[in-house]
Amino acid sequence: MSRYNPAGMEPRWQSKWDEEGVFCAAPDPDKPKYYVLEMFPYPSGRIHIGHVRNYTMGDVIARHKLATGHNVLHPMGWDAFGLPAENAAMALGKHPADWTRDNIAAMRAQMRPLGLSIDWVREFATCDPEYYGQQQALFLDFLAAGLAERRPAMVNWDPVERTVLANEQVIDGKGWRSGAVVERRELTQWFFKISDMAEELLTSLDGLAHWPAKVKLMQANWIGKSRGLQCTWPLVTPVCGHDGVEVYTTRPDTLMGASFVALSPYHPLIKALEGGNAALAEGGAEMRQSFERGDDREKAILAQMFQGGTSAAAVDAGEKIGYDTGLRVRHPLDPDWELPVWVANFVMMDYGTGAIFGCPAHDQRDLEFARKYGLPVRDTFMALKDPAPVTDRAFVPPKTDRVKWIDHFTGLREATGEEAIDAAIRFIEGKGCGRGVTRYRLRDWGISRQRYWGCPIPVVHCPACGVVPERKENLPIELPRDVDLSAPGNPLDRHPTWRNVRCPACGGEALRETDTMDTFVDSSWYFARFTAPGAKTPTDAATVARWMNVDQYIGGVEHAILHLLYARFFARALHRCGHLPETAVEPFDALFTQGMVTHAIYRSWDRIPDHSRPKSEEAVIIVPRYHYPEEVVLHQQGDKVVALLRSEMKEDKFDPENAKDRDDWLRAYERREIEIIPSAKMSKSKKNVVDPVAIIDRYGADTVRWFVLSDSPPERDVEWTAAGAEAAFRHLSRVWALSERIAGMDPSAPGAGDEGVLRALHRTIRDVTADIARFGFNSAIARLYAFTGILAKSTAGHAVQRQAMMGLAQLMAPMVPHLAEGIWERHGSEGLVVTAPWPRAEARYLAEDTVTLPIQINGRRKSDIVVAKDLARDKVEQLVLADAAVARALQGGTPKKLILVPNRIVNVVL
RNA sequence: GCCCAGGUGGCGGAAUUGGUAGACGCGCUAGCUUCAGGUGCUAGUGCCCGUACGGGCGUGGAGGUUCGAGUCCUCUCCUGGGCACCA
Numbered sequence: 003m004s005r006y007n008p009a010g011m012e013p014r015w016q017s018k019w020d021e022e023g024v025f026c027a028a029p030d031p032d033k034p035k036y037y038v039l040e041m042f043p044y045p046s047g048r049i050h051i052g053h054v055r056n057y058t059m060g061d062v063i064a065r066h067k068l069a070t071g072h073n074v075l076h077p078m079g080w081d082a083f084g085l086p087a088e089n090a091a092m093a094l095g096k097h098p099a100d101w102t103r104d105n106i107a108a109m110r111a112q113m114r115p116l117g118l119s120i121d122w123v124r125e126f127a128t129c130d131p132e133y134y135g136q137q138q139a140l141f142l143d144f145l146a147a148g149l150a151e152r153r154p155a156m157v158n159w160d161p162v163e164r165t166v167l168a169n170e171q172v173i174d175g176k177g178w179r180s181g182a183v184v185e186r187r188e189l190t191q192w193f194f195k196i197s198d199m200a201e202e203l204l205t206s207l208d209g210l211a212h213w214p215a216k217v218k219l220m221q222a223n224w225i226g227k228s229r230g231l232q233c234t235w236p237l238v239t240p241v242c243g244h245d246g247v248e249v250y251t252t253r254p255d256t257l258m259g260a261s262f263v264a265l266s267p268y269h270p271l272i273k274a275l276e277g278g279n280a281a282l283a284e285g286g287a288e289m290r291q292s293f294e295r296g297d298d299r300e301k302a303i304l305a306q307m308f309q310g311g312t313s314a315a316a317v318d319a320g321e322k323i324g325y326d327t328g329l330r331v332r333h334p335l336d337p338d339w340e341l342p343v344w345v346a347n348f349v350m351m352d353y354g355t356g357a358i359f360g361c362p363a364h365d366q367r368d369l370e371f372a373r374k375y376g377l378p379v380r381d382t383f384m385a386l387k388d389p390a391p392v393t394d395r396a397f398v399p400p401k402t403d404r405v406k407w408i409d410h411f412t413g414l415r416e417a418t419g420e421e422a423i424d425a426a427i428r429f430i431e432g433k434g435c436g437r438g439v440t441r442y443r444l445r446d447w448g449i450s451r452q453r454y455w456g457c458p459i460p461v462v463h464c465p466a467c468g469v470v471p472e473r474k475e476n477l478p479i480e481l482p483r484d485v486d487l488s489a490p491g492n493p494l495d496r497h498p499t500w501r502n503v504r505c506p507a508c509g510g511e512a513l514r515e516t517d518t519m520d521t522f523v524d525s526s527w528y529f530a531r532f533t534a535p536g537a538k539t540p541t542d543a544a545t546v547a548r549w550m551n552v553d554q555y556i557g558g559v560e561h562a563i564l565h566l567l568y569a570r571f572f573a574r575a576l577h578r579c580g581h582l583p584e585t586a587v588e589p590f591d592a593l594f595t596q597g598m599v600t601h602a603i604y605r606s607w608d609r610i611p612d613h614s615r616p617k618s619e620e621a622v623i624i625v626p627r628y629h630y631p632e633e634v635v636l637h638q639q640g641d642k643v644v645a646l647l648r649s650e651m652k653e654d655k656f657d658p659e660n661a662k663d664r665d666d667w668l669r670a671y672e673r674r675e676i677e678i679i680p681s682a683k684m685s686k687s688k689k690n691v692v693d694p695v696a697i698i699d700r701y702g703a704d705t706v707r708w709f710v711l712s713d714s715p716p717e718r719d720v721e722w723t724a725a726g727a728e729a730a731f732r733h734l735s736r737v738w739a740l741s742e743r744i745a746g747m748d749p750s751a752p753g754a755g756d757e758g759v760l761r762a763l764h765r766t767i768r769d770v771t772a773d774i775a776r777f778g779f780n781s782a783i784a785r786l787y788a789f790t791g792i793l794a795k796s797t798a799g800h801a802v803q804r805q806a807m808m809g810l811a812q813l814m815a816p817m818v819p820h821l822a823e824g825i826w827e828r829h830g831s832e833g834l835v836v837t838a839p840w841p842r843a844e845a846r847y848l849a850e851d852t853v854t855l856p857i858q859i860n861g862r863r864k865s866d867i868v869v870a871k872d873l874a875r876d877k878v879e880q881l882v883l884a885d886a887a888v889a890r891a892l893q894g895g896t897p898k899k900l901i902l903v904p905n906r907i908v909n910v911v912l
Numbered sequence: 913g914c915c916c917a918g919g920u921g922g923c924g925g926a927a928u929u930g931g932u933a934g935a936c937g938c939g940c941u942a943g944c945u946u947c948a949g950g951u952g953c954u955a956g957u958g959c960c961c962g963u964a965c966g967g968g969c970g971u972g973g974a975g976g977u978u979c980g981a982g983u984c985c986u987c988u989c990c991u992g993g994g995c996a997c998c999a
Binding site: 220349730 | 925951
């Protein structure tokens with residue numbers, strides 16, 4: 003009788019799997035293929051418990067598919083380019099390449115003990131020249147296909163990272179990694195023309211049946227399709243070569259409510275005008291600054307704080323500023339109607355035409371602007387019920403609401419906004435002074451980064467030929483090893499020789515492009531590369547056709563827009579360039595977005611002397627101090643749990659592991675407990691992190707795997723608790739002990755209740771199989787707990803208990819593969835669990851010949867009866883009326899009604 | 913502000929098409945075992961009344977549909993997420 007010993011068992015089975023090559027994804031034409039992929043990690047150097055959850059989920063799917071006879075591809079790699087390596091280089095004096103390689107080695111070493119069913123032969127890192135060289139080849143193909151281009155553009159400049167960011171990488175006006183407020187700059191940059199595919203990327207979302215609706219919705223919102231009218235408002239007096247102002251609107255039906263035209267401070271006409279108008283130039287510059295630095299927003303927040311309120315509404319209001327340019331335009335529907343042209347800080351150059359017409363009655367921003375500067379407010383429609391002119395709130399009903407129109411130019415009287423918009427576009431197109439236009443919020447993907455540690459963009463700048471693509475035979479364009487990372491800016495710009503090349507076209511002296519690609523490019527096609535990681539072309543036609551699509555993709559919901567949208571674009575671009583079959587333009591058949599692992603935060607408050615104040619005063623500052631979970635011991639005190647610092651207890655010679663000591667210590671130092679802040683996202687600064695390596699060392703990989711799948715549904719966050727991890731370990735120990743007990747049974751001893759155990763086993767097989775298929779891992783585990791309980795109490799004979807134990811091991815195998823192999827071996831089974839065919843639930847054990855029929859009285863359950871399945875209605879009624887609880891309720895009377903749902907339920911209505 | 917997802921015991925959470933609410937785990941209570949304690953085992957555990965038999969209430973709140981509602985409908989409150997001067 004041996005004890006459960008994961009430390010001894012787990013490495014042994016891992017070697018065994020390696021020796022047998024069970025995870026090697028050699029194409030097997032006799033089996034259906036199945037490609038499982040988890041989003042690959044950034045090699046930060048340490049695995050995170052969130053990684054463990056992510057990869058364990060993928061592993062359950064992969065192992066289950068392996069057992070159901072699939073040819074499984076389950077690879078792993080590293081998203082290895084990116085800024086942290088450069089930062090580390092500066093901080094540690096270590097080359098980014100070395101830092102990255104070391105981190106990869108460290109993380110691989112931390113991941114391998116998890117026993118994941120990964121084909122490690124396919125492993126690669128995006129910083130391998132073999133990988134990024136192929137990416138450069140793709141870039142050249144995209145360029146040739148018109149999918150990439152170089153052009154000047156206003157870009158988001160992150161002053162901390164000293165590079166530009168894509169729109170998707172700017173969150174709340176701040177860089178997604180640095181958190182710095184981004185500035186706007188005009189730079190010549192490389193773009194992928196993702197906006198050309200906006201419509202396709204939007205409509206194809208409908209076909210993604212196995213994607214979460216939430217992710218599809220987020221993408222649809224991001225693409226942001228709108229239909230509207232674009233029309234010219236002629237200038238009364240042409241100026242600076244402009245005859246009129248192009249305006250885009252989604253509400254052409256409200257054209258008669260116009261009160262002014264407003265231009266973005268970046269509008270070309272404003273820039274042209276500023277030359278001759280000092281006041282305008284000053285005002286325009288001020289407004290642009292407010293865009294760039296968010297100045298007025300910050301000021302507003304500050305003002306609010308000093309006045310004691312920080313309501314989001316007040317801050318969000320954002321003061322509207324404008325200058326009257328003095329120009330006037332004619333209304334497109336009425337040449338006699340002249341309107342003023344303003345420049346306004348709330349008009350964006352990036353959307354529409356950078357010019358709007360203000361309709362204060364039906365737009366809150368325009369109303370605020372009009373009220374501030376005394377511009378007219380004209381109602382164009384009113385509510386059917388209680389029509390009233392607009393005063394301090396713009397009237398903006400949903401476009402599907404019917405409203406009453408005031409003297410509408412299309413002749414409408416009562417109509418919805420939608421109908422009015424359609425009518426207005428038709429009307430204006432008929433008059434020839436405007437056209438219906440569909441627009442998208444999605445803009446092109448700027449991929450240029452002024453950084454070292456990324457994939458070089460393979461083009462050359464030639465004084466004679468201009469921008470020339472590199473020749474494919476010269477790829478990969480490798481990053482130079484000898485770079486100076488100590489100074490700010492792009493080290494490739496400063497490199498003495500790397501830039502100097504011959505022009506691929508004319509052979510003259512030329513300069514290499516020094517921008518590198520956004521790291522999201524690296525992760526936009528790795529899934530395709532995994533199908534043939536050694537190919538001399540980006541993909542290999544036959545193998546990519548065999549393995550694509552990814553059948554199940556798993557990752558965090560934080561990539562719902564960025565990564566997944568780029569990957570969808572890339573798949574289409576790859577297809578156009580002949581690297582992916584058409585069937586793979588949507589590369590991920592099914593997507594699962596898993597929740598985070600969270601943990602409570604332990605915080606105390608330290609009083610430290612405040613040296614900035616004169617000594618005479620009571621000068622202390624109270625600062626928060628956070629504690630790692632392992633520094634804290636939890637103690638049950640009455641009905642509440644308190645956290646105590648182990649180190650403090652030890653200093654006072656108390657044993658933190660001893661409950662009585664904890665009690666004594668608490669009594670002696672009553673107020674030294676630590677605040678417990680409920681579950682939050684793990685964060686290093688709050689120290690609420692758990693180290694998977696430490697947990698694996700303590701309990702084994704199977705316990706960690708079991709735990710991260712337990713309790714919470716996988717799409718939701720799971721709270722890591724020490725008690726939960728203990729419970730997982732105890733359970734696995736009990737399963738092992740049960741297996742030992744059964745192994746030690748007398749094989750010939752008779753037993754009782756064989757049938758019941760087998761029924762329970764087959765029900766469990768049926769239910770666990772269904773649960774795994776629908777990602778209900780927490781439910782599957784609950785059922786395995788329940789079945790373990792039944793087996794543990796069973797008095798069945800040895801043969802049946804052994805069979806049940808083996809079935810249990812198989813069902814547990816995707817979650818706790820090492821333990822399952824151990825049990826399998828202990829009971830003398832052939833081969834490995836991992837390659838054994840998945841058990842089948844047999845119909846004869848699932849069929850029931852009796853049913854327990856709950857009896858409700860007036861809809862509330864009062865009793866139940868056991869009857870033969872499909873028993874005749876009148877027989878059931880007799881039994882129901884004879885039931886003690888029913889008789890008591892009837893008190894000799896007859897029920898008003900008796901509802902009988904066969905084999906399901908009975909309801910007696912009094 | 914707009915859009916989306918959720919609110920179920922002390923806690924994490926179960927609950928096919930409307931059909932026994934609270935599976936399973938944690939915690940707690942009692943007992944047993946070992947014992948200095950933890951561990952292990954057995955039983956109990958939604959709330960209220962009742963010694964018990966039993967009864968009443970109960971899935972954020974208020975209404976509604978139904979023989980029957982966690983599930984469907986209307987309104988409302990709260991929490992989390994996404995987007996946001998997008999014209």
